[in-house]
Amino acid sequence: TEKLRDEREEHVTPTPPIRPDALAGPALDEAGDICCPDRRIHDGEYKAALPGKLVRSEGDAPTGIEDADLAYDGAGQVFSLFAEEYGRNSLDGAGMPLIATVHHRRNYNNAFWDGNQMAYGTGDGKVFKTFLELSVIGHEMAHGIIQHSGGLIYENQSGALNESIADVFGSLTLQRSLGQQVHEADWLVGRGILGPGINGVALRSMKAPGTAYSDDLLGQDPQPWHMDGFVSTTEDNGGVHINSGIPNHAFYLFCSYLGGNSWELPGRVWYRALERLNNPMASFAEWADQTLQAATEISGLGSHEAAMLRRAWKLVGISI
Ligand code: ASN
Ligand code: ZN
Secondary structure, three states: OHHHHHHHHOOOOOOOOOOOHHHOOOOEOOOOOEOOOOEEEEEOOOOOOOOOEEEEEOOOOOOOOHHHHHHHHHHHHHHHHHHHHHOOOOOOOOOOOEEEEEOOOOOOOOEEEOOOOEEEOOOOOOOEOOOOOHHHHHHHHHHHHHHOOOOOOOOHHHHHHHHHHHHHHHHHHHHHHHOOOOOOOOOEEOOOOEOOOOOEOOOEEOOOOOOOEEEOOOEEOOOOOOHHHOOOOOOHHHHHHHHOHHHHHHHHHHHHHHOOOOOOHHHHHHHHHHHHOOOOOOOHHHHHHHHHHHHHHHHOOOOHHHHHHHHHHHHOOOOO
8 A cells, every 4th residue: 555655645736737728629519508528538558658649539439448448438427427417618617628548557556637637557456457437537537627626735634625526526427327316326436446356345435434445455444434533644645535535425415315316416516616615725614614605505595405414514523
């Protein structure tokens, strides 16, 4: 896991990209509506250089390179969630191309958003066997959306919120693609990506943080679900992948109290809160407050939805 951590450290606090306007894709149709993604998938050919060799552009037929085609289809699902449910045109809201690299480095046990694009390792075949799973793809792309929505500093509570919001939209991408309602979904992030050497079902569980794996090599899934279990550490940028379990579980609870499709009302609330947030250092409590404001705007002050949201945050130890 030290190795995993080292690789992670390389990707902290992505710098905002400077995107030449020439790269902006024609994502509006003639009526001016959001219509389509502009995907550009590259093969890193197991080297470290990004973006690597362009293998599939928007509208191209499948390449036959499995990972490249999964990255292409996954990016399409994520684009579709944000465009059709939340009215957002790509990661920057202005139609930016969706650039991804598969086969990043050799035996690389991670995937990441680097401030400009997604990159996916193949895993070493032991700890991880792939990263091209829809909740992971949605997670990495959501980092791009968070960055373009004012950002959340990638350390301590704001960093754990950045991680959690990425998990939320990753999970919603998967649930929507499967047409699963709240109670049909497994609420796992990265299901099936762990290698044969690892005892576990996924990278994280939003329904039961702390239970995704329990393994000699990786240890026990360290995620808490309640503020009483908040982990103060200097590792992992202040536990950004650990304490994200708390807001993750609040979102899960909110969805489970309401039922139905999580990407609809709950997703809209989280998306609106992200759009409205203008505090890159937000704490869990400040974010919770922002979600309550969003729920109030969408459903009204004394609404059932707003009440269920407060109840969800309260259950994880955050009173708003
Ligand atoms: N896969 C990790 C993530 O997206 C990479 C990182 O630690 N930034 O959270
Ligand atoms: Zn992340």
